Amino acid sequence: MSNNKKYWTSVEELKGNSIVEKLSKQEFPKEIPTDAFLGDKETLASSSTSRRDFLKYVGFTTAAASLAACEGPVIKTIPYVVKPNDIIPGVADYYATSIADGFDFASVLVKVREGRPIKIGPNLEAKTNNQTNARVQASVLSLYDNNRLKKSSKDYATFDKEVKATFDKIKNSDKKIVFLTGTMASPSTDKLLTEFTTQYPNTEHVIYDAVSETAALDAFQEMYGSRVLPNYNFAKANVIVSIGADFLGDWQGGGFESGYAKNKAPKNGKMSKHIQFESNLTLTGANADQRFALKPSKQIFALINLYNKVTGQSLPSRATSQDKAIKNAATQIKSVGSKAVVVTGIQNKNAQLIVLALNNFLQSEALDVVNTKNVRQGDDTKVAQLIADMKAGKVGAIITHQTNPAYTLNDFTNAVKKVPLNIAFSISSTETTKLAKYVNATPHYLESWGDVNMQKGQYNLIQPTINKLFDTRQFQEALLSWTENTSTYYNYLKNSWTSILNGQSWNNVLHNGTFNINQIEAEEITTVNNIDLNAVAFALARNKSNKLELALYTKVGLGDGQQANNPWLQELPDPITRTSWDNYLLISRVDAEKLELKNWIVDNGAMNGSLVDVSVGGKTLKNVPVYIQPGQAVGSVGLAYGYGRIEGMQEEMQTGVNAYLFVNTTGNVNITKVEGEHKFACVQTHHTMMGRDELVNETSLSDFINKPKKEWNKEPKFSIDHQEVSIDQAALWETFDDSIGTKFNLAIDLATCTACASCVIACHAENNVPVVGKQEIRLSRDMHWLRIDRYYTSDMTNKKGKEEGIFGSGKFFNAQELPQDQPEVSFQPVMCMHCNNAPCESVCPVAATSHGRQGQNQMAYNRCVGTRYCANNCPYRVRRFNWFKYSENSAFNFNMNNDLGRMVLNPDVVVRSRGVMEKCSMCIQMTQETILQAKKEGRPVKTDEFSVACVDACSTGAMTFGDVNNPEDKITKIVKDKRTFKLLEFIGTKPNVVYQLKVRNS
Amino acid sequence: MTQFNSFQKLTQLLFVFLFVFSVSLFSQDGDATNGKKLFKANCIACHKLDKKVLGPPLKGITLKRDRKWLHAWIKDNITLQKTDKLAKQVFEEGNKLPMQPFPQLSEKDIEDILAYTDDKPKEKKEVTKKQTTETQTVDPIVAKGKKIFKANCIACHKLNKKVLGPALFGITDKRDRDWLHKWIKDNNALRKSGDALAKQVFEEHNKMPMNAFPQLSEEDIDAMLAYFKVGDVKKTIVGTKSTEEVKEEGSSVWITWLVAIVVIALLVYMLLVSKNGFLKIMAIIALILIITYFLFNWLMSIGIDQNYQPIQPIAFSHKIHAGDNKIDCQYCHSSAKHSKTSGVPTANVCMNCHKSISEVAEDTKVGDLGKKELDQEIQKIYDAVGWDSENFKYIENYEVKAIQWVRVHNLPDFAYYNHSQHVTVAGISCQKCHGPVEEMDEMYQFSPLTMAWCIDCHKDTEVNKDNKFYTKIHEELSKKYNLEKVTIADLGGKECAKCHY
Structure with missing residues (x-):
C-alpha cells in the first residue's frame, strides 16, 4: 500500500456515531411502518380476505371503472372573446408572402385556418419564382418545430443596452463590427445595414452561402460587371447541354423546372433535347435525354472540348472518355444555334467564364443577363478574409444571421473564439448559437415582416400569417433598436418601399405578395467584357485529376440542412436513391467492387450497407455508410450536405454525417472499409422493371413521330374464349354508369414530371399523413400516400437473354434485377389509382372501402377493422396501414406527438387511429369544398376549378386534375391523348388515374 | 319414434318460448308503431313524450285522463271546452294556448297514438304550473306609449334605470310637458335656442347628444309621457305545486309486467325446478337471448347523447x-x-x-x-x-x-x-x-345525431333544382333513370367518403 490515508464520508463517521454505524448496515433506521397501511400483523393473519379475494376486488373495480368510462367526456368549446373581423371559424384565409431563408426563395400562398398557417402553396400572382419545392412546402412544419428557440438569452432592453455599449467601444478602436449573414436580398434590410454603418463606420457586411455559387457570381461580374446570377429560361432552348449542373435541383438557387418542362413533352413533333454530363446521378441527369457519367475533374476538360468543338477554336485542354458524346453534343448545339444553351455546375470561376462565353458566342436565347437573380450573393473570398481577420483579432464583434457557420464553415469555431462580442440571430439552437455570447431568437418567416428582391425588377413582400408564437425578435427589429430608430419594422418597411412602389398601392402589393417593375430600360442591358479565354483555359487545364474524386451535392429533402429538424423532410425518400433519414457515400459499382463494399438486402426486405472512413485532404469522416449508385461516374464518390447536425436537434433527427467538412477541400479521396454495417431506410430496393414494360411506358421521339400508336403505346387486349372483347365484357364487375355528374380523373405526364417530390410533401401536409421514423420505414411501413417510383433500365433484355440462352432461367431473372452501370431512369408517381373496378373493394369484409359516383375509391376509416385484405389485393401497392397510433405516442416522437407540431394538422381531415387502412382520397376534402362553394354561389363548377394538393404543388404542370364529364376541362383532352396509358391496364381495373408516357429525344 | 317425439316437443317448446319472448318484448303491439308515425305527423310540433314543450308531455297521459275524454279532446278540444270543466281547466293551465282540433283522426288512429304515448310511463310526476295574471288593466294610450318607447327610445333609455340616457319613469313630474315635447322633437335646436335647462341636461349627461325625433306626433309623445307616468304594469306570479299520484291500473303496463313475471317464472321453473335437461338447455338459450337483446340495445346506445343537457357556465336562455x-x-x-x-x-x-x-x-x-x-x-x-x-x-x-x-x-x-x-x-x-x-331555456341535444338519422334525411330530401349547380345533373338523372324526385342520395349523398375523410 502506497497510501495509508483513511477516508471518511462524514464527520459523524469519524466520531463513531452509532446511527451512522446502524445506517451502514441497514438502509432504514426504523422498520418500515407497513402496519399503517396494511393493518397490524394479527389482523392481517386473521383476515378473511385472501389473495384471491383481493384480486377479485381489483378485477371488479377495474371493470366498474371501465364501464363508468363509457360515458362521454365533457368537451369545452371556447369562442373568441372578441372575434377578429377577417376570421370565420372553419373557413380558410389565404395570405401571399415569400420565403427567403438564404437557400430557398419563392413567392408563396399560405392557407391559414383560425389563425394557424397549415399549408404552403405557390403564389400564382407572381409570374416568376413561384415554384414551391419540397422544402418550401414543408417549411410550414418548421414553424411549429418544438425545438425552436423560445426566447432570447436576455430581455431585449438589457440585451441592446449591453450590445450597444460594446459597439460604442469598438467604434473608438481599430477593430470592426462584422455582420455575417446568408443571402437575404432584402432592400429594407440593406438600407438598415447602411444606416447602421453610418452610425458605426467600421462595420462590414459579409454574405456567406453555405452551398456557395461564388464561382458563377464572380464569373458573371468579370464578364458583365455586376455580381449577380444570370437567369436561364430553358423554355427557349431546344438543345440543353449541362456539364455538372443540377439545374432541376438547387443549382444557382433552383426554380428552373417549369421552364425546362415546357419543351419536354413533344408538341407538333418537336421537343427539347437535353444532354447531361455529370458524376453523381442527379435529378437533372435522371431526366436527361442522354446522360454521360464523367468525374468532376474531367468535366472541366469536357467543357473546354465542347467550347472548342462549337466555336472551332483550340483552347488548351485534355482528352476525356466522353469526347465522342461531346462531339455529338457540339453538333446538336451547332444545328440549332441560338436555340441552344450550355450550363455548368463546376465550382470554378474559369469554367463559369467559359460557359458564359460559349452562350454568348451562341447568342443563346435562353441565357437572360437582364433579369438577373439575387438569390445567391455569398462571396467566398470575403468569407476567407473574415476568418483570417477573426484569427488575427481584427474583429471586435460578429453578428450572425440566417447562417450557421459553426456547422458549415471550417475554422469558424476556432476563429470566433478570438472575437470578444459574438451575437447570433437564429430560429433554433445551433452550433453557432452555442458559441455566441448573446443569442437572439428570431421568428419564422411566417411570423415576420420583410421584403425580398429575388430577381431584377421583381419585389416580394413577406408578411406574418400568425402571431409570434414565442418571445422572438426579428433581425431588422434589433437593427432598428441599435440605430436608435423608434419606428416599428412594419412602418420602416412601408416607408422604405415608397420608392419601389412609385405610387402603386401598398395594400394591393401586400395582397398580391409581389410587385414587378416591368420596364427594364434599354441602357441597362449590360455590355460584355472581353475575356482572355486562352488564359482561362490554360489555368483550367492545370487542374489535376485524382484517382477518386468527391462531388458534394444537395438533396431535394434537406437541401443545405437548415430544416434538418423537419420530420417530413427527413422521411422524404430521395427521388434517386429512394432512401430516407440518411446521407451516404454514393459510389459506382466498379469502385465498390474494388474496395469490397457492398449493399445487401436482409431478411425483412430492408437494405444494409458497408461502412467506410472517408478522408480528403487530411480531414476524415468516420463511419460513413456506402450506397452503390448505378450511374455514378467511376472514380467519383458523392456525399450530400445538410446532415450530421446535432445541436438543437431532436434525437430522432440527428442523422447522417456532416459533408460540410469537405467544402473547398481538394485532393484524392481515401476510403477505408471499417467494421460494421449500416441500416438504410430504403423504400424501393428493387431497381428495375425486370422486363415488365406495362409499368412505365416510354418511347423515343422518332418512334413517336414515325410509327403508329399501337407500336409504342399498345392498348391491352381482353379475350373470352379466344375472342377479343371489350374490357367491360371481360370484367368480373358490372359497369357503373358514370356519365352523369362529376367524374374525377388525374393525369400525370411522365415526360414533364421531374420527380422533385414537392407533391409528396404537399400530400403530407394536406392529408395529415403521419411520419413513422426510420425503423418503421425499414419494415416497409412508410405512410406516404403518394410515392415516386424510380426504375433503372437493365442490360438484360429478353432478346439478349435468348441470345445467351439463359432466357426463362433463374440466371436470367437475376441478371434482369441488376441495373446497368449507366442506366436510363424513369420516374412514376404512384398514388391510389381509384379504379372503377377496384380489387380492394370486393375483398373488404366490412365494406369500409367503396366506390363513389365521382370516381373516387373511398376509404371510411371508422368502418375499417384492419384485416388488410384490401392492401393484399391492391395491384398498385398504394394502401397504407396504421400499424401504430402515430399521434400522441411517444414512440413516434415527431410533430404529431407535441401540441405545437399538431397545430399544422388540417382540421378538415381526420387523424387516423391505430389499426385502420388509409390511402390517397383524391383530396376529397378539397373537391367537396369546391363543390360546396359552387352550390353556395348557385352556379355550376367552373372549368378547371377542381384541384388536389399534389396538382397544386406541381411546378412543371405534369399533373392535371379535373372532371372528365366536363368537355371544357383540360383533363378531358388529356385522357384521350395518344400518349395516355393506364398503369397495369391489362388486369382490367380501369383506373381513374392516367399517365402520359415519356418521350425520350435520344 | 322417440326421436320424432323429442323433435316435436322441441319445436313446440321453441314456439312457446318464442311467443312468450316476443310478447314480452313487443307487448305494446303494432299499434304503437303506427301511433308513433301519427304522433310524428300530427303532434310533434307542440308535444313531446317526456318534456313539456308548447303542450304538456304526453307520456302516460292515459293514466292521468280518461280515454273517452282524451278522444273527445283530441278530436275537437274547443267544442269540448264549452261543456267540459276539465277541458276548461287544461286550457287555463296551458296558458290558454288553444290546441288545434284533429277531426281527421279516426278512433283507431287515436288509440294508436295513445298506445304509443303509453310506452314506459313514469310512475310519479311532479308538475309545476305557473299562472300569470295581470292584476291591472292597461290603458290603451299607455300601451301605445309603451310601443313607441320600445321602438324609439329603448336603445338609450330605460324606465327605471339610468343607462346611456336618464331613467324616464316619472319624468313628467320633473319636467314640464311642453319642454319635453320640444326636447324630444329636436333637443339640439332647443339647446341652440338658448334654453338653459336643455343646456344643463346636456352637460349633466357627459355632452352625449340625443337623437332628434321629428317624426313623432304630439299624440305619440303624449302617449309616451302617459306611459312614463304610469310605468310598467306589474305582473304577479302564482305558482302552484302539486304532486299527482300515477295510477297503477295502467292496462298495458300491467300486462307487460304480468308477461314479464310469467316469463321469469317460466324460466326459473325450467332452470331450477324442472328435471328435464332439455328444458334447462332451452331456458339457458332463452336467457342468453334475452340478455343479448338488452345488452345489444344498451351497447348501441353508447355514444348517443340525445337529450344531453350540460350545465353551461352562463345560464343563457x-x-x-x-x-x-x-x-x-x-x-x-x-x-x-x-x-x-x-x-x-x-x-x-x-x-x-x-x-x-x-x-x-x-x-x-x-x-x-x-x-x-x-x-x-x-x-x-x-x-x-x-x-x-x-x-x-x-x-x-x-x-x-x-x-x-x-x-x-x-x-x-x-x-x-x-x-x-x-x-x-x-x-x-x-x-x-x-x-x-x-x-329551450337550457340547450339540449334534440336529435340523436346518429348516422342512420343523417342517412334517413339524405334519402328522402330532394335537391333544389333551382340552384344552378343542380340544374343539369337533376335534369340528366331524372331523365336517365326516370326519377320523379332526385334526392341527395341519388347524387351520392349516401357515399361513405362524402362525410368521412
Whole structure:
C-alpha cells in the first residue's frame, strides 16, 4: 500500500456515531411502518380476505371503472372573446408572402385556418419564382418545430443596452463590427445595414452561402460587371447541354423546372433535347435525354472540348472518355444555334467564364443577363478574409444571421473564439448559437415582416400569417433598436418601399405578395467584357485529376440542412436513391467492387450497407455508410450536405454525417472499409422493371413521330374464349354508369414530371399523413400516400437473354434485377389509382372501402377493422396501414406527438387511429369544398376549378386534375391523348388515374 | 319414434318460448308503431313524450285522463271546452294556448297514438304550473306609449334605470310637458335656442347628444309621457305545486309486467325446478337471448347523447333570446351560413345588445333563477370582455377572459359536417336538427345525431333544382333513370367518403 490515508464520508463517521454505524448496515433506521397501511400483523393473519379475494376486488373495480368510462367526456368549446373581423371559424384565409431563408426563395400562398398557417402553396400572382419545392412546402412544419428557440438569452432592453455599449467601444478602436449573414436580398434590410454603418463606420457586411455559387457570381461580374446570377429560361432552348449542373435541383438557387418542362413533352413533333454530363446521378441527369457519367475533374476538360468543338477554336485542354458524346453534343448545339444553351455546375470561376462565353458566342436565347437573380450573393473570398481577420483579432464583434457557420464553415469555431462580442440571430439552437455570447431568437418567416428582391425588377413582400408564437425578435427589429430608430419594422418597411412602389398601392402589393417593375430600360442591358479565354483555359487545364474524386451535392429533402429538424423532410425518400433519414457515400459499382463494399438486402426486405472512413485532404469522416449508385461516374464518390447536425436537434433527427467538412477541400479521396454495417431506410430496393414494360411506358421521339400508336403505346387486349372483347365484357364487375355528374380523373405526364417530390410533401401536409421514423420505414411501413417510383433500365433484355440462352432461367431473372452501370431512369408517381373496378373493394369484409359516383375509391376509416385484405389485393401497392397510433405516442416522437407540431394538422381531415387502412382520397376534402362553394354561389363548377394538393404543388404542370364529364376541362383532352396509358391496364381495373408516357429525344 | 317425439316437443317448446319472448318484448303491439308515425305527423310540433314543450308531455297521459275524454279532446278540444270543466281547466293551465282540433283522426288512429304515448310511463310526476295574471288593466294610450318607447327610445333609455340616457319613469313630474315635447322633437335646436335647462341636461349627461325625433306626433309623445307616468304594469306570479299520484291500473303496463313475471317464472321453473335437461338447455338459450337483446340495445346506445343537457357556465336562455325576443339564430351563430361550424357566438356579439341590456325584466325566470341571479349572469359577459356597466365603456387594458361553454352537439372527428351546406344551400331551418331551441331555456341535444338519422334525411330530401349547380345533373338523372324526385342520395349523398375523410 502506497497510501495509508483513511477516508471518511462524514464527520459523524469519524466520531463513531452509532446511527451512522446502524445506517451502514441497514438502509432504514426504523422498520418500515407497513402496519399503517396494511393493518397490524394479527389482523392481517386473521383476515378473511385472501389473495384471491383481493384480486377479485381489483378485477371488479377495474371493470366498474371501465364501464363508468363509457360515458362521454365533457368537451369545452371556447369562442373568441372578441372575434377578429377577417376570421370565420372553419373557413380558410389565404395570405401571399415569400420565403427567403438564404437557400430557398419563392413567392408563396399560405392557407391559414383560425389563425394557424397549415399549408404552403405557390403564389400564382407572381409570374416568376413561384415554384414551391419540397422544402418550401414543408417549411410550414418548421414553424411549429418544438425545438425552436423560445426566447432570447436576455430581455431585449438589457440585451441592446449591453450590445450597444460594446459597439460604442469598438467604434473608438481599430477593430470592426462584422455582420455575417446568408443571402437575404432584402432592400429594407440593406438600407438598415447602411444606416447602421453610418452610425458605426467600421462595420462590414459579409454574405456567406453555405452551398456557395461564388464561382458563377464572380464569373458573371468579370464578364458583365455586376455580381449577380444570370437567369436561364430553358423554355427557349431546344438543345440543353449541362456539364455538372443540377439545374432541376438547387443549382444557382433552383426554380428552373417549369421552364425546362415546357419543351419536354413533344408538341407538333418537336421537343427539347437535353444532354447531361455529370458524376453523381442527379435529378437533372435522371431526366436527361442522354446522360454521360464523367468525374468532376474531367468535366472541366469536357467543357473546354465542347467550347472548342462549337466555336472551332483550340483552347488548351485534355482528352476525356466522353469526347465522342461531346462531339455529338457540339453538333446538336451547332444545328440549332441560338436555340441552344450550355450550363455548368463546376465550382470554378474559369469554367463559369467559359460557359458564359460559349452562350454568348451562341447568342443563346435562353441565357437572360437582364433579369438577373439575387438569390445567391455569398462571396467566398470575403468569407476567407473574415476568418483570417477573426484569427488575427481584427474583429471586435460578429453578428450572425440566417447562417450557421459553426456547422458549415471550417475554422469558424476556432476563429470566433478570438472575437470578444459574438451575437447570433437564429430560429433554433445551433452550433453557432452555442458559441455566441448573446443569442437572439428570431421568428419564422411566417411570423415576420420583410421584403425580398429575388430577381431584377421583381419585389416580394413577406408578411406574418400568425402571431409570434414565442418571445422572438426579428433581425431588422434589433437593427432598428441599435440605430436608435423608434419606428416599428412594419412602418420602416412601408416607408422604405415608397420608392419601389412609385405610387402603386401598398395594400394591393401586400395582397398580391409581389410587385414587378416591368420596364427594364434599354441602357441597362449590360455590355460584355472581353475575356482572355486562352488564359482561362490554360489555368483550367492545370487542374489535376485524382484517382477518386468527391462531388458534394444537395438533396431535394434537406437541401443545405437548415430544416434538418423537419420530420417530413427527413422521411422524404430521395427521388434517386429512394432512401430516407440518411446521407451516404454514393459510389459506382466498379469502385465498390474494388474496395469490397457492398449493399445487401436482409431478411425483412430492408437494405444494409458497408461502412467506410472517408478522408480528403487530411480531414476524415468516420463511419460513413456506402450506397452503390448505378450511374455514378467511376472514380467519383458523392456525399450530400445538410446532415450530421446535432445541436438543437431532436434525437430522432440527428442523422447522417456532416459533408460540410469537405467544402473547398481538394485532393484524392481515401476510403477505408471499417467494421460494421449500416441500416438504410430504403423504400424501393428493387431497381428495375425486370422486363415488365406495362409499368412505365416510354418511347423515343422518332418512334413517336414515325410509327403508329399501337407500336409504342399498345392498348391491352381482353379475350373470352379466344375472342377479343371489350374490357367491360371481360370484367368480373358490372359497369357503373358514370356519365352523369362529376367524374374525377388525374393525369400525370411522365415526360414533364421531374420527380422533385414537392407533391409528396404537399400530400403530407394536406392529408395529415403521419411520419413513422426510420425503423418503421425499414419494415416497409412508410405512410406516404403518394410515392415516386424510380426504375433503372437493365442490360438484360429478353432478346439478349435468348441470345445467351439463359432466357426463362433463374440466371436470367437475376441478371434482369441488376441495373446497368449507366442506366436510363424513369420516374412514376404512384398514388391510389381509384379504379372503377377496384380489387380492394370486393375483398373488404366490412365494406369500409367503396366506390363513389365521382370516381373516387373511398376509404371510411371508422368502418375499417384492419384485416388488410384490401392492401393484399391492391395491384398498385398504394394502401397504407396504421400499424401504430402515430399521434400522441411517444414512440413516434415527431410533430404529431407535441401540441405545437399538431397545430399544422388540417382540421378538415381526420387523424387516423391505430389499426385502420388509409390511402390517397383524391383530396376529397378539397373537391367537396369546391363543390360546396359552387352550390353556395348557385352556379355550376367552373372549368378547371377542381384541384388536389399534389396538382397544386406541381411546378412543371405534369399533373392535371379535373372532371372528365366536363368537355371544357383540360383533363378531358388529356385522357384521350395518344400518349395516355393506364398503369397495369391489362388486369382490367380501369383506373381513374392516367399517365402520359415519356418521350425520350435520344 | 322417440326421436320424432323429442323433435316435436322441441319445436313446440321453441314456439312457446318464442311467443312468450316476443310478447314480452313487443307487448305494446303494432299499434304503437303506427301511433308513433301519427304522433310524428300530427303532434310533434307542440308535444313531446317526456318534456313539456308548447303542450304538456304526453307520456302516460292515459293514466292521468280518461280515454273517452282524451278522444273527445283530441278530436275537437274547443267544442269540448264549452261543456267540459276539465277541458276548461287544461286550457287555463296551458296558458290558454288553444290546441288545434284533429277531426281527421279516426278512433283507431287515436288509440294508436295513445298506445304509443303509453310506452314506459313514469310512475310519479311532479308538475309545476305557473299562472300569470295581470292584476291591472292597461290603458290603451299607455300601451301605445309603451310601443313607441320600445321602438324609439329603448336603445338609450330605460324606465327605471339610468343607462346611456336618464331613467324616464316619472319624468313628467320633473319636467314640464311642453319642454319635453320640444326636447324630444329636436333637443339640439332647443339647446341652440338658448334654453338653459336643455343646456344643463346636456352637460349633466357627459355632452352625449340625443337623437332628434321629428317624426313623432304630439299624440305619440303624449302617449309616451302617459306611459312614463304610469310605468310598467306589474305582473304577479302564482305558482302552484302539486304532486299527482300515477295510477297503477295502467292496462298495458300491467300486462307487460304480468308477461314479464310469467316469463321469469317460466324460466326459473325450467332452470331450477324442472328435471328435464332439455328444458334447462332451452331456458339457458332463452336467457342468453334475452340478455343479448338488452345488452345489444344498451351497447348501441353508447355514444348517443340525445337529450344531453350540460350545465353551461352562463345560464343563457335560448327561450328568452330566440323565443321571446325572436332574435334570428344566425344573428349570433353567424358562421353557420359560411362555414362548417355554426360558431359559438363570441362575447363581442353578446355586447352588441348587452351594452344597453344590463338586467332582465322584473318577472323573468329561467328554471330556479330569478331576476337577481339572472342579472348576475349578464354580469359574467361583462367580466369576460371588461365592460364597465356603470360608466358605459370598456375598461382599458383589461385582460379578457374566455367563456368556456360546454359543447352540446359533438360529432366524432371522423364525421365531417358542414353547416353552410345545410343552412345556405339546402335552406334547412335550424330547428329541423336542433329542435325547438326557441323554447329551450337550457340547450339540449334534440336529435340523436346518429348516422342512420343523417342517412334517413339524405334519402328522402330532394335537391333544389333551382340552384344552378343542380340544374343539369337533376335534369340528366331524372331523365336517365326516370326519377320523379332526385334526392341527395341519388347524387351520392349516401357515399361513405362524402362525410368521412
